[in-house]
Amino acid sequence: MKVVVLTGGVGGAKLVLGLCHAVPATDVTAIVNTGDDFVHLGLAISPDIDTLLYTLSGKANAAQGWGREGESWGFMAALRELGGADWFQLGDGDLALHVLRTAALARGEPLSRIVAGFARSWGIGPTILPMSDDPVATEIVSDEGVLPFQHYFVARRCEPRVSAIRFVGAEQARPAPGVLDAIAAADVILIAPSNPFLSVDPLLAVPALRQALVDARAPVIAVSPIVGGTAVKGPTAKLMGELGLEVSAASVARHYAGVIDAMLLDERDPPADLPVRTARADTLMHSLDDRIRVARAALAMAGA
Template structure:
């Protein structure tokens, strides 16, 4: 077996998984996805990072927008707005179908991991998509405006509040979803990758679930992270802003230090010149704008893992 396991969340992570799926059989990829962003809105259970990956791998993603479905319609949201409903979180008509099905299944006792597997099969997605846990974990952001649930901070407030700390409520009571630990620790894997997702908001929730960090430490195959920093900034999202507010230097050294106990190598952008990194590293153009870019970064991450294995 030459399976690759990826810890992922958000758009950047979905791009890397898509690149991997174009350079190797999708069936040989396992994506462990952040669910700290999950929340209930208007009575619907929403899993933004899982849905981004489902849309991306099925070819349904709105790539220009960076979230949601391509060719979406907005009749529901318009009707909701007319009635004075909360419209800060955009729910498209096609997107709504996914949330309704998931909510119905969860209310009838089906675990999230089983629901995600069924949705992936419906869209002929070969990659195994696993939520980090079937138990609820909520990313909470302590800010100068008080404590905000992640989506309120990220979507409603557009990451404007100053962040003081990030917490993951429910993490200590959660357990990894079925198959997660087995996938990470499988000695026949080719590599375990940490996607260039926000380390603090997208990857840390995964690592907060008891057993997952330990599995990364115990696995005998190379663990490689792709740094989200390019030219001293993050391409998308609040990574750089968040790091500055938490008093962390925005550079590859900080990313390497953050993952130091769980990674063997770090893939960094060729535009930067990191010095004295505490882990092995390699350079590549890590900006992912096209499909070829995604494949290039995936190949570079696997090449670093192969070098570490050798």
């Protein structure tokens, strides 16, 4: 069974890991948001891709879900001594990915080839594809002006009030090599319970990628990011309120209208009238067993 999953960072990585235990890992392809990518201190950083790499290689910090386990912070301490910008944390081990990626991009290598090389080095079974090798930048229109995504998300901790979200470069972006082929060959396509507006929308903003999902022969199933009528973590609920949306799985399903065929809801969610077929399961993913359970529930829904 060939499974494709569209994903952002921490929440989506949990589902991808579960899928790799529910089906052969080599049958899984993760298409990852790159709207969060940015250049910091001269380094090219791909936060969501790196979260997938760390999670699937067993190197992720288990407590926080991002960064490396057992990380050290000597670089950040030295940076602060010199008055450098310290709002974005770069661990000593984490720097290896950023330095190598920056050097490879400077040589003209595409991001997709760079990521594939990292995955091979760490023996990662599933295929990890950036949504595009072309630059796409998420911008937040807020009461503090237009903010680059990482300044909104990390530096300002999602505090500004949001009125709109833009994906600069998405209209001109082409899906990375392998993305359209993976979607066309898939037996199941899942949208991870990542933030629909910040993590999934950048992928859907790439015209050819969105059209491939619409045309796909496989069922497209979203795993709802709403649990018990609210978001588990992150700014999803706050963002939905600021955009004038009800915080509910129904709102997310309507947002994905025309792309998804069905949605997996959390069993704690109140009854709802959704525009697509639904099934219910316990979608909280604290442990590996939880992640495998949610992956199997989504696959079972596809089979139905």
